[in-house]
Amino acid sequence: IENKSNTALLDLLGEVHYADIAEIVDELDLPEATYLIKLLDSDKTSDVLTELDEDVRERILKNLSNEEIAGELLELDTDDAADIIAELPEERVQEVISNIEDKEHAKDIVELLRYDENSAGGLMAKELVKVNENWNVLTCVKEMRAQAENVTRVHSIYVVDDDDKLKGRLSLKDLLTTSTKTQVSEVYIPKVDYVNVHDKAEDVAKVMSKYDLEAIPVIDEMGRLVGRITIDDIVDVIKEEAEKDYQLAAGITQEVEADDNIWQLTRARLPWLVLGLLGGLGSVFIMEGFEEALNEYKELFFFTPLIAAMAGNVGVQSSAIIVQGLANDVVKGSLLNRLLKEVGLSLINGSALAILVIIFGFFIDDIGLRFSLTIAVSMMSVIIVAALIGTFVPIILDKRGIDPAIATGPFITTSNDIFGIFLFFYLAKLILGF
Amino acid sequence: IENKSNTALLDLLGEVHYADIAEIVDELDLPEATYLIKLLDSDKTSDVLTELDEDVRERILKNLSNEEIAGELLELDTDDAADIIAELPEERVQEVISNIEDKEHAKDIVELLRYDENSAGGLMAKELVKVNENWNVLTCVKEMRAQAENVTRVHSIYVVDDDDKLKGRLSLKDLLTTSTKTQVSEVYIPKVDYVNVHDKAEDVAKVMSKYDLEAIPVIDEMGRLVGRITIDDIVDVIKEEAEKDYQLAAGITQEVEADDNIWQLTRARLPWLVLGLLGGLGSVFIMEGFEEALNEYKELFFFTPLIAAMAGNVGVQSSAIIVQGLANDVVKGSLLNRLLKEVGLSLINGSALAILVIIFGFFIDDIGLRFSLTIAVSMMSVIIVAALIGTFVPIILDKRGIDPAIATGPFITTSNDIFGIFLFFYLAKLILGF
Numbered sequence: 001i002e003n004k005s006n007t008a009l010l011d012l013l014g015e016v017h018y019a020d021i022a023e024i025v026d027e028l029d030l031p032e033a034t035y036l037i038k039l040l041d042s043d044k045t046s047d048v049l050t051e052l053d054e055d056v057r058e059r060i061l062k063n064l065s066n067e068e069i070a071g072e073l074l075e076l077d078t079d080d081a082a083d084i085i086a087e088l089p090e091e092r093v094q095e096v097i098s099n100i101e102d103k104e105h106a107k108d109i110v111e112l113l114r115y116d117e118n119s120a121g122g123l124m125a126k127e128l129v130k131v132n133e134n135w136n137v138l139t140c141v142k143e144m145r146a147q148a149e150n151v152t153r154v155h156s157i158y159v160v161d162d163d164d165k166l167k168g169r170l171s172l173k174d175l176l177t178t179s180t181k182t183q184v185s186e187v188y189i190p191k192v193d194y195v196n197v198h199d200k201a202e203d204v205a206k207v208m209s210k211y212d213l214e215a216i217p218v219i220d221e222m223g224r225l226v227g228r229i230t231i232d233d234i235v236d237v238i239k240e241e242a243e244k245d246y247q248l249a250a251g252i253t254q255e256v257e258a259d260d261n262i263w264q265l266t267r268a269r270l271p272w273l274v275l276g277l278l279g280g281l282g283s284v285f286i287m288e289g290f291e292e293a294l295n296e297y298k299e300l301f302f303f304t305p306l307i308a309a310m311a312g313n314v315g316v317q318s319s320a321i322i323v324q325g326l327a328n329d330v331v332k333g334s335l336l337n338r339l340l341k342e343v344g345l346s347l348i349n350g351s352a353l354a355i356l357v358i359i360f361g362f363f364i365d366d367i368g369l370r371f372s373l374t375i376a377v378s379m380m381s382v383i384i385v386a387a388l389i390g391t392f393v394p395i396i397l398d399k400r401g402i403d404p405a406i407a408t409g410p411f412i413t414t415s416n417d418i419f420g421i422f423l424f425f426y427l428a429k430l431i432l433g434f
Numbered sequence: 435i436e437n438k439s440n441t442a443l444l445d446l447l448g449e450v451h452y453a454d455i456a457e458i459v460d461e462l463d464l465p466e467a468t469y470l471i472k473l474l475d476s477d478k479t480s481d482v483l484t485e486l487d488e489d490v491r492e493r494i495l496k497n498l499s500n501e502e503i504a505g506e507l508l509e510l511d512t513d514d515a516a517d518i519i520a521e522l523p524e525e526r527v528q529e530v531i532s533n534i535e536d537k538e539h540a541k542d543i544v545e546l547l548r549y550d551e552n553s554a555g556g557l558m559a560k561e562l563v564k565v566n567e568n569w570n571v572l573t574c575v576k577e578m579r580a581q582a583e584n585v586t587r588v589h590s591i592y593v594v595d596d597d598d599k600l601k602g603r604l605s606l607k608d609l610l611t612t613s614t615k616t617q618v619s620e621v622y623i624p625k626v627d628y629v630n631v632h633d634k635a636e637d638v639a640k641v642m643s644k645y646d647l648e649a650i651p652v653i654d655e656m657g658r659l660v661g662r663i664t665i666d667d668i669v670d671v672i673k674e675e676a677e678k679d680y681q682l683a684a685g686i687t688q689e690v691e692a693d694d695n696i697w698q699l700t701r702a703r704l705p706w707l708v709l710g711l712l713g714g715l716g717s718v719f720i721m722e723g724f725e726e727a728l729n730e731y732k733e734l735f736f737f738t739p740l741i742a743a744m745a746g747n748v749g750v751q752s753s754a755i756i757v758q759g760l761a762n763d764v765v766k767g768s769l770l771n772r773l774l775k776e777v778g779l780s781l782i783n784g785s786a787l788a789i790l791v792i793i794f795g796f797f798i799d800d801i802g803l804r805f806s807l808t809i810a811v812s813m814m815s816v817i818i819v820a821a822l823i824g825t826f827v828p829i830i831l832d833k834r835g836i837d838p839a840i841a842t843g844p845f846i847t848t849s850n851d852i853f854g855i856f857l858f859f860y861l862a863k864l865i866l867g868f
Contacts, residue, residue, distance in 0.1 A: 212666040232646040242676030250754030280740025287736040301735045302721040306714025308739040313710045320684030
């Protein structure tokens with residue numbers, strides 16, 4: 001299809017949704033992709049650009065002139081435009097912006113660039129419909145018609161005062177059923193949910209999904225209405241947040257994907273493996289310390305992978321439950337209660353597993369009951385300690401303002417491995433006395 | 435506050451959002467919660483009910499009469515009402531439904547109960563605005579006004595033919611700017627995204643977030659418009675899906691939360707720990723098989739937790755990347771390419787780690803270079819095999835229609851532990867010859 005039969009190609013793609021075109025472009029090699037992007041009309045190209053894979057977009061933008069990029073940005077909502085500009089190399093940002101024809105649009109984009117991308121300011125768009133409380137209904141309707149041209153979906157009409165402070169919202173129904181001379185201040189609804197421009201994206205997502213909102217106004221430190229966040233941006237936040245937590249739990253950083261190249265994947269994976277390796281080498285040292293047990297109780301050493309697995313699994317379970325609980329705000333009550341609960345839970349799980357170990361002991365010739373009991377008791381202690389570490393490390397991190405999700409995965413497995421193996425041998429030594 | 439000062443309480447809660455009241459009710463004990471629910475007016479109670487924690491709701495519903503529940507359901511959209519009914523014990527369902535006064539509403543709810551809760555049918559609501567293609571604009575507007583009373587947010591106007599088949603959608607703007615005598619068939623937009631009533635909830639979420647839709651119509655096998663799904667339901671689907679995958683990766687089932695009771699938590703966690711225990715006991719057997727190495731190469735046994743940790747970590751990383759890739763549809767290309775990529779990646783990571791092991795060997799007195807090399811080589815082989823298992827088990831599960839997420843977490847760690855330890859000893863035996 002790529003043999004320059006432009007009109008046929010355009011006809012073919014004319015009816016296709018931009019998200020689907022983006023998928024096609026992702027699959028093409030660079031010259032083909034750039035060619036296709038330039039071929040499409042600006043309206044569609046800009047939408048395709050926002051949907052592209054980040055790596056692909058970066059490479060395509062390199063092949064476009066500043067004027068071409070500025071042209072695309074003009075077609076986009078301010079939030080999408082700002083996201084794309086933020087990916088450009090710094091030296092190009094200014095040139096591209098100075099090429100945007102609509103100066104208002106450029107000013108809005110520049111303002112959005114100021115905010116952290118993980119804040120409400122970074123998510124919001126400047127496009128919204130607002131009316132002054134002192135206007136009458138007739139003026140409102142006229143102004144709204146003009147404003148609505150730039151806004152893809154209206155959702156809500158926000159009411160502000162002369163200082164641009166958010167006062168409330170207006171229902172379309174009320175607007176249409178009251179006399180044209182009524183003042184907005186008499187009919188608007190003063191109750192409106194809003195977020196502050198510096199609120200974290202995560203918290204905005206929580207508020208919007210809790211109250212089932214499809215759009216929320218954003219205000220600055222002075223209470224002025226500065227933007228609006230819509231639900232589709234929040235869907236992306238929720239997905240990214242979930243993927244990040246999932247990857248951290250699996251020991252992967254940097255938001256990699258299955259189709260990234262080998263170097264990107266290595267950078268994301270190797271550091272965590274090194275962490276695991278150091279933990280494993282730590283266990284080697286610990287076991288060397290207990291070497292004297294080899295003569296009489298060599299089976300102890302056969303049980304180390306089991307102990308490490310238990311310590312790791314229990315730690316990951318406990319930390320995952322806490323991390324999710326913290327994210328959903330369901331971790332309440334005192335630390336002491338939580339401690340008692342984890343110990344209780346570990347005792348139940350530990351007892352069940354200990355019984356299995358003792359039963360298993362009967363089937364191995366050279367393991368006596370005393371030895372089985374030693375293993376069972378040590379294992380239970382390891383499980384309790386592992387559960388406590390898994391529970392409290394995330395809580396402590398969270399209290400200090402660190403993302404508790406980093407405490408899941410390799411971090412907790414490795415520390416629990418070392419701790420578990422040491423505790424296991426130490427207790428075995430106390431009981432068996434070697 | 436609970437001392438029966440009803441009016442003061444009602445005043446206090448009058449202005450509070452139902453989602454916040456639900457949070458308060460979640461915290462109360464049962465008699466208080468039931469009291470509060472009965473106190474609030476039906477309009478608000480029904481919304482509070484939908485937002486409650488499932489366990490709490492179940493207990494409160496037990497304390498309400500069939501008539502009371504039916505009254506609440508009348509206030510709810512059909513999808514929320516069906517969700518609540520689905521939680522009732524079977525013998526009550528029929529009685530509650532027969533108590534719903536509005537027979538149309540009851541019929542809609544019964545229809546929704548037929549669908550699997552994880553399908554488009556289980557997510558959709560019957561409330562929507564539809565017009566017949568043969569109507570003229572005037573009839574449309576009249577009919578729409580009547581229909582819109584039952585619909586919280588209109589989003590889209592769907593166009594159907596005489597057989598109720600979905601034909602397209604109508605833009606509000608076109609409706610208002612054309613003459614009242616124009617037929618709908620002349621102005622409607624025939625292009626509309628839709629999903630089938632039996633599509634999986636996950637797939638609906640993918641379509642809606644890909645195309646940034648805020649609502650999507652649902653059709654049945656005959657192409658008839660049967661319902662509509664809105665974005666807030668999809669937000670819940672995305673969140674639940676993410677939580678489920680996260681919990682599976684951590685070895686937890688049954689969607690538990692940090693504040694569930696000890697028995698629920700035990701049921702969710704113990705089975706996975708038993709799996710891990712069996713794996714650990716398997717390792718014990720394997721090591722007993724290589725017991726003869728103890729005399730000359732006892733350090734091999736000190737390295738088993740390291741090998742198990744490496745095999746586990748690499749396996750979890752590989753599987754997590756694949757599971758996410760499958761969920762986002764980015765796993766493309768042939769299996770052979772993926773195999774080569776994983777092997778390449780493992781060789782790079784493995785080499786780096788092997789060098790660290792050899793360096794480490796110099797610092798331990800009684801480990802010779804030959805021994806260090808043996809460990810390094812065996813470890814690399816284990817890493818490669820672990821990566822391959824981690825990559826291909828999810829792919830195979832996915833091809834057979836099983837959720838690949840179950841292959842992450844304890845399942846992959848346990849099998850990789852056993853496999854890794856066996857391979858490690860086997861290779862060491864070949865190289866060192868004991």
